[in-house]
Amino acid sequence: SLFGDEVHMVLRTEDETLYLTGDEAKQALARLVKEGRFITFDAKKLVEQVFPHDSSDAALVSVEEVLAMECFDVALASYVVNSTNGGFDIQKLVEIHCGSFLPDAEALADELALKAAAVERLAEIMRSRLDEDGVASVYTEIDYPLVGVLACMERTGAAIDKATLDRIALVTQEELDTLRTQIVELAGEDFNIDSPKQLAHILFEVLGLTPIKKNQRGYSTDASVLKELSKVHELVLHYREYAKVKSTYIDALPRMRANDGRIHTSFNEMVTTTGRLSSSDPNLQNIPVRTDFGRQIRECFVPLEEGEVFLSADYSQIELRVLAHISGDEHLIDAFKHGADIHTSTAMRVFNIEKPEDVTPN
Numbered sequence: 350s351l352f353g354d355e356v357h358m359v360l361r362t363e364d365e366t367l368y369l370t371g372d373e374a375k376q377a378l379a380r381l382v383k384e385g386r387f388i389t390f391d392a393k394k395l396v397e398q399v400f401p402h403d404s405s406d407a408a409l410v411s412v413e414e415v416l417a418m419e420c421f422d423v424a425l426a427s428y429v430v431n432s433t434n435g436g437f438d439i440q441k442l443v444e445i446h447c448g449s450f451l452p453d454a455e456a457l458a459d460e461l462a463l464k465a466a467a468v469e470r471l472a473e474i475m476r477s478r479l480d481e482d483g484v485a486s487v488y489t490e491i492d493y494p495l496v497g498v499l500a501c502m503e504r505t506g507a508a509i510d511k512a513t514l515d516r517i518a519l520v521t522q523e524e525l526d527t528l529r530t531q532i533v534e535l536a537g538e539d540f541n542i543d544s545p546k547q548l549a550h551i552l553f554e555v556l557g558l559t560p561i562k563k564n565q566r567g568y569s570t571d572a573s574v575l576k577e578l579s580k581v582h583e584l585v586l587h588y589r590e591y592a593k594v595k596s597t598y599i600d601a602l603p604r605m606r607a608n609d610g611r612i613h614t615s616f617n618e619m620v621t622t623t624g625r626l627s628s629s630d631p632n633l634q635n636i637p638v639r640t641d642f643g644r645q646i647r648e649c650f651v652p653l654e655e656g657e658v659f660l661s662a663d664y665s666q667i668e669l670r671v672l673a674h675i676s677g678d679e680h681l682i683d684a685f686k687h688g689a690d691i692h693t694s695t696a697m698r699v700f701n702i703e704k705p706e707d708v709t710p711n
Contacts, residue, residue, distance in 0.1 A: 507612045
């Protein structure tokens with residue numbers, strides 16, 4: 350556990366329970382990662398104590414040692430057994446899998462000792478559940494090997510071109526100022542565009558537009574409403590898009606750089622119920638891509654070193670290939686075997702079209 354800036358660790362062995370703090374705890378943890386086999390709760394978060402996100406901070410273990418780390422992660426195992434169990438703490442897992450509660454402890458050392466004992470018991474239960482549910486191979490071959498990879502990715506971080514981001518920030522602010530001026534001119538009076546209440550007053554009381562729906566705070570000014578209103582709505586929608594991207598990315602990203610000059614997101618393996626990764630602090634998976642504005646933000650992420658490039662890789666129509674395999678549909682299988690465009694071949698069959706070139710986008 351991390352309390353303030355100091356690390357506190359309880360280490361249970363067959364013979365005794367050790368309570369370590371500070372550098373002593375970190376050195377023991379580093380040795381465990383390098384040489385030992387252990388049970389823990391959230392291995393990636395634990396290893397961060399000796400393999401910090403910021404690459405300018407010294408690491409007590411190497412990349413190779415992190416990737417070769419041998420441990421059993423009860424939190425990850427619980428997630429593999431049931432993906433709705435992601436994000437739970439030790440207390441909650443004890444409640445779910447043991448049907449009991451951890452007793453309260455006044456001293457920190459006692460609290461951590463109880464949690465260590467709980468982790469030991471949870472490991473027994475989770476190993477059995479993985480086998481019973483037939484998902485042990487998912488844990489050992491897919492999810493657990495990814496822990497070290499994600500830890501290394503997080504420490505590596507992402508480089509951003511701050512000069513380009515600064516230039517985009519200036520252009521964006523100019524666009525926001527222009528939009529604000531145009532909106533105020535159309536409204537005929539000055540008001541705070543970022544205030545839904547003041548905007549509703551301008552749209553429905555000053556300009557006399559017909560309200561489409563109301564909420565608890567008055568007239569609604571959400572995007573679905575604005576799309577059906579006057580020219581002011583178009584300007585407000587543009588304004589909101591620019592303002593959101595500016596505050597969420599353009600202004601925020603430079604402040605999130607660590608001492609090594611890079612942005613270090615956290616990749617979460619135990620959050621989504623579908624098994625996909627998520628990203629947080631900051632979320633680098635939801636940077637807009639469909640708009641030109643969003644693509645400009647993405648272009649600010651650059652390779653770490655001169656001469657390096659980004660590689661983009663993706664499965665080709667993976668869901669439809671799985672569907673072909675499971676269903677055994679001869680037409681789907683034939684299309685994939687011959688490299689046909691599956692959507693074109695489907696359209697040809699549905700609309701009785703003989704030549705692929707006669708299939709229009711519609």
